Amino acid sequence: MESLDALGLAPTTLLKWLLAAAVLAWAAWVYNRLVRLRNEIANAFAQIDVQLKRRYDLVPNLVEVARKYLQHERATLEAVTAARNTARAAADRAKQAPADPGLIGALAAADGVLGGALGRLMAVAEAYPELKADKTMRELSEELTHTENRVAFARQAFNDAVLDHNNAVQHFPSLIVARLTGFRPAAMLESTASDEERRAPRVQF
Numbered sequence: 001m002e003s004l005d006a007l008g009l010a011p012t013t014l015l016k017w018l019l020a021a022a023v024l025a026w027a028a029w030v031y032n033r034l035v036r037l038r039n040e041i042a043n044a045f046a047q048i049d050v051q052l053k054r055r056y057d058l059v060p061n062l063v064e065v066a067r068k069y070l071q072h073e074r075a076t077l078e079a080v081t082a083a084r085n086t087a088r089a090a091a092d093r094a095k096q097a098p099a100d101p102g103l104i105g106a107l108a109a110a111d112g113v114l115g116g117a118l119g120r121l122m123a124v125a126e127a128y129p130e131l132k133a134d135k136t137m138r139e140l141s142e143e144l145t146h147t148e149n150r151v152a153f154a155r156q157a158f159n160d161a162v163l164d165h166n167n168a169v170q171h172f173p174s175l176i177v178a179r180l181t182g183f184r185p186a187a188m189l190e191s192t193a194s195d196e197e198r199r200a201p202r203v204q205f
Contacts, residue, residue: 063077
């Protein structure tokens with residue numbers, strides 16, 4: 001007690017300082033964890049972005065091959081191209097802030113439109129035996145299918161990262177630090193397959 005008095009610290013004052021130091025240490029730990037979880041979302045989205053870019057690169061080739069056979073389906077081909085460009089722009093924006101719910105929602109919507117446009121293209125292609133027999137079209141269709149599967153796996157990893165982040169942001173007491181430092185729940189990337197795409201017949205190349 002004499003040593004505390006010599007320092008000018010009463011026991012209750014020392015206890016307050018120790019308690020404040022403990023709270024600050026805990027808050028710093030929570031903040032660093034939130035930053036790490038947000039970075040994991042960005043890393044998971046980077047894997048989605050790789051596969052999305054591969055899909056977006058395949059679409060123009062698919063349209064170009066189909067154009068040779070679908071001379072009277074210009075509107076369908078233009079719809080696919082426009083949807084692809086919109087989806088790619090949405091993906092580029094989402095890449096800048098993958099924890100932003102608005103940007104992720106816009107990407108899901110844009111990719112849903114692209115999926116619907118591709119579904120309509122495949123439905124139209126059913127009526128063109130020459131197109132179905134085209135070797136390049138078969139190869140592109142298979143590559144697109146493989147890419148869609150890789151997108152699905154990457155999307156699941158992204159959604160797992162978002163779930164971990166949201167649990168940390170929303171659970172007490174870490175939500176106190178999250179709110180004070182501007183962390184908000186992120187949005188999961190839902191399946192981009194539209195109802196129309198799921199109903200559309202697939203071309204069996």
